[in-house]
Amino acid sequence: MSKRPQTAYDRGLMSAVGPPSRLPGEMSVFEVRDRAWLFDFCLAAVVGLAVVGLAGHDVDTALASSVLAASLLFRRSHPSVALALGIVGSLALLGVADTPQPAIVVVPILVYSVARWSDGRHGLIALVAALFGAVLGPLRWTGQSLDAGSFVPFAITLVACAAIVAGAYLLGSRLREARQRQRERQEEAIRERKLVESEQQQRAQVATISERNRIARELHDIVAHSLSVIVVQAEGGRALSAKRPEAAPDVFGTIAETSRQALAETRHIVGLLRGEAGRSDPTAYAPTPGLEDLASLVHRTSETYEYSSFGAPPPVSQALGLSSYRIVQESLTNVLKHAGPGACARVTVAYTADAIELEINDDGVGAAATPGPAGHGQEGMRERVALHGGWIAAGPRVGGGYQVRAWLPLDPAPAARPVQPFPMRT
Structure with a gap:
């Protein structure tokens, strides 16, 4: 299909909107990705044209000089190839020319390039080859036999x-070596940054696990204690409704109050997890339970x-203060669960x-209590006490019943601690 000739309208449109834009990553014919390769190409072309032009009509010298100049094209991308071409071109130039040629300027450039952009082994090979050429060249240019007249020019040229x-x-x-040291510093910086990021991630994971455990302890203490009080009050209310109907409203009031408090605390913790604390609930910033709430906790749990x-x-x-409150709360919960009906605390x-x-x-029944399913109550109490550097002990009493004793220091690192009276029951 023949191409439609460009009209005046098309030319006006092109001048108005400009040339069509290229896609991301697309190159025009005037763009070169590797500017270093472009520089080496230009260097090899300029040096090659110069040495070939200065070689005159000697075809062999021009050919050997062009091979030597062509090595500059690969001095960065393939230093070993450049070294091989340089050795071949230098030997050929020594064989066809008995006078110094302009192409020998390529030799120090090539030695510098191989030493910089190749490993140390290729750099040493280039140096040894160039030093060997520094001996062969003056010998070739001053004649095969060295006499008193030719030795001084030979020595000066060699040096x-x-x-x-x-x-x-x-x-x-x-x-x-400077580039290698810089690369090593960059790699070391990358390793250090990755190590710091790894340590930060580990600390974040530890903090997340610790926070989850803390929230789990709070939910356990709230739900377990509140439900135990509700169950005991409900069972007592059912029995009391037949004997003393006038006392039933007090029992149901206790159940309602305990339920509301447990629901409020649970909502508060869930709000903290969601990041919604304080947005819609004006009581979200209420202080947590502490020492001043212990009396009301005991009386609210049971009138006896x-x-x-x-x-x-x-x-x-x-x-x-919260740890003290939760220890008493969990202990009373265990009394409701395991001490038996009618037990006092x-x-x-x-x-x-x-x-x-x-x-x-x-x-209560103490050591004769029926073992229930394994829970996390005593484990949570031990964790709370350990956070403050204290101790806790729990076990059946000799005369019957059960006892929990905890010692929480005001100073997290006291000089001396009292001896535990008996070990914890597992």
């Missing part, structure tokens, strides 16, 4: 050629439970100069 190629080798090798404290509550951190809190001592006793 000059050797110094030029040695200087080119040293310059190229120094630049190659007793609470007593000794000493003035010291100012403690939010974490220490007594909570005693002592505030000393350096610690908070908690003691929860009940008069």
